[in-house]
Amino acid sequence: MxxxxxxxxxxxxxxxxxxxxxxxxxxxxxxxxxxxxxxxxxxxxxxxxxxxxxxxxxxxxxxxxxxxxxxxxxxxxxxxxxxxxxxxxxxxxxxxxxxxxxxxRSTRLEHTxxxxxxxxxxxxxxxxxxxxxxxxxxxxxxxxxxxxxxxxxxxxxxxxxxxxxxxxxxxxxxxxxxxxxFVYWTVRATFKPVKQIIHGLNQIERGEYQSRLPGFEQIELSEISDKFNSMASTLEQSIRNNHRLTQQIIHLQEEERKKLARDLHDEIGQYLTAVHVDASALVAAKKLSVARESAQAIAQITRQMMVTIQDILARLRPRVLDELGLSLALAELIHHWHDRNRGIMVVNAISNHLSQHDESVSVTVYRILQECLTNISKHAAATRVTIEVTEDEQGLSLMIEDDGRGFDTSVQSRGYGLAGMQERVEGLMGSMKITSAPGQGTRIEVRFHTTEGFQEAVT
Structure with a gap:
């Protein structure tokens, strides 16, 4: 009751x-x-x-x-x-x-x-x-x-x-x-802010994230108001970022589809056209030498088609993860990147005995390193890059550090790279820390739970 x-x-x-x-x-x-x-x-x-x-x-x-x-x-x-x-x-x-x-009492006394x-x-x-x-x-x-x-x-x-x-x-x-x-009036006046807090929470529940509470005279309620407003601001900013990231993801998906369609049309289409021409010549050839030349051309075009298809598949899914495992896949990624960026010294410290992690974790680690290396080659102007991948009982750790120009972490990035990495890491119950300042390089630290811890966190 x-x-x-x-x-x-x-x-x-x-x-x-x-x-x-x-x-x-x-x-x-x-x-x-x-x-x-x-x-x-x-x-x-x-x-x-x-x-x-x-x-x-x-x-x-x-x-x-x-x-x-x-x-x-x-x-x-x-x-x-x-x-x-x-x-x-x-x-x-x-x-x-x-x-x-x-x-x-002989006479009656009158009471007053x-x-x-x-x-x-x-x-x-x-x-x-x-x-x-x-x-x-x-x-x-x-x-x-x-x-x-x-x-x-x-x-x-x-x-x-x-x-x-x-x-x-x-x-x-x-x-x-x-x-x-007086007590009724005082209690009613004291609980008036509570109704305002409930009204603000109802607005947040309805999706009105711009809702804010006024400042209260009571110290305890004033602290609640400050925390509520801070929470609402963070939530509003997070929702805005999610909307922006969603739009960027949709844009990137469309761009990737366009690129794949263009590659399929320009390269595979040309190869297929060439194969069709050579096959037609082979059918119409009256001399064996002409038929042999057409067959050799078809074989060469087919090999080029296979290389092209492998490149497209590599962009869609890093096949080396399935074939070589996470340690060798990361080492190969770093090796190919260093071949294209000879002016940057790479210090590689990747453990050779990384466990078989959840597939989504392995792909995320691979993509984060790939994105970081791409950003370093495009924007950092660095001369030295240090990469460490270690594993202990608590989980898997990834660290990428460069001595490039750095950036101001307080400024909202318009790109999808860092924000996308942050979303992917948090989606896997991991943590990501970015340390950077103009002229002082950049350090990115990523931490994932062990497979058991990851499953427990997800559950």
Whole structure:
């Protein structure tokens, strides 16, 4: 149930429950203190009255001249009508016959203040006090003359406590409501950036990679905003590069097809035409010498056709990889390139015992070296090239370094070469690092996983 609720609602609920818990604890404390105050007030008043009456009794036992007569001629022994200010107690004197002779409540005292509600009285739980009057037998000179009954009357104290507590409850309730409203507003304002972040993520999901988040005041959310904007910029640039590379790949495919079509038409077509001519001459020949010349011409043209077809196939697929393996194929590639670039010294350090890697890895390593050597001969103006191909337990490593003019790696390249190599390496879960600067040469490092690691990464 709680998992389906929003974090904002959970925070508001938790804070509300905490505040209600604090208010409930405070209310319990107030009720407890109020009950203790009522009991203490009633108990102290009871003890005071008992002491006063004991003093009166002691006085009457020594001097009966102080006995007062009431207006109706009856003896007023304790003068209880003078104790009307003791509001918390009702003091009654009953004679030996059980008749009420004196009381401090001969006249009704008017209560001031609001009548406390029944639930407040129940919370105080002072019913035990109300139901336990104190009784004292009055004996003068060994003669029982009556009984004093002191009954607690906390109604006045309850009204005073209720007047104080009700006002405090109203203040605390208003304060609690204000705190809840402030917390709700604060949490809502705090989570407003979260909605903006979710909106930005939804835009990214819909392919709107230009979406950006504003700067937030909160430090944590500000860091999220910066990371999100950086991620969106990187993703937008990556998508743009992918689109550009896709267009370049399509263009290169079309160019390669055109070149193949041109080679097939210009070279193979010419050879086939020549074969057709010589074959026709062979058919029409009436002399053996003429037929032999035509047959020799056909044989020579056929050999040239085979060389041409092998060159075309080599461009489409390096056959030496299948025949010689990766080590010898790379060495042959470097040897033929050096034959065409005698002015560049080549330092070759290729391991002679490279494992049989995944076919796509081997082809990629071959193509990367081929592309790098082509770029060096066209653009680097280098005098020295170092090539290292090593293998360890972690995988296969390729390093090509030249001392040419170099380039600025921060400038976006318009060509397909480096970007295409990067895409091919990353597509095989490898890594590629390019280090270069104008006038300081170029170093390219490529790393592939082992066959097991590659399969694991792909999985």
């Amino acid at each position: 709680m998992k389906s609720l929003s974090l904002q609602f959970k925070l508001n609920l938790i804070i509300t429950l905490l505040l209600l818990g604090l208010l409930l604890t405070w209310a319990v404390s107030v009720v407890k203190n109020a009950r203790e105050d009522v009991l203490a007030e009633v108990d102290s008043s009871t003890n005071l009255v008992i002491h006063l009456l004991d003093a009166e009794i002691a006085h009457y036992m020594t001097d009966f001249g102080w006995l007062n007569n009431s207006e109706n001629g009856q003896t007023n022994l304790f003068r209880l009508d003078e104790l009307t200010n003791i509001r918390h107690l009702k003091v009654d004197f009953f004679d030996m016959n059980g008749r009420l002779r004196e009381s401090n 203040g609001e009548e406390p509600p029944a639930w407040f009285v129940r919370l105080l739980d002072i019913s035990s006090v109300l139901n336990e009057p104190k009784r004292k037998n009055i004996i003068l000179n060994g003669r029982f003359i009556g009984e004093l009954v002191i009954t607690p009357d906390p109604s006045f104290e309850l009204r005073e406590i209720w007047d104080d507590t009700s006002g405090l409850l109203a203040i605390v309730g208003l304060f609690g409501l204000s705190v809840l409203l």
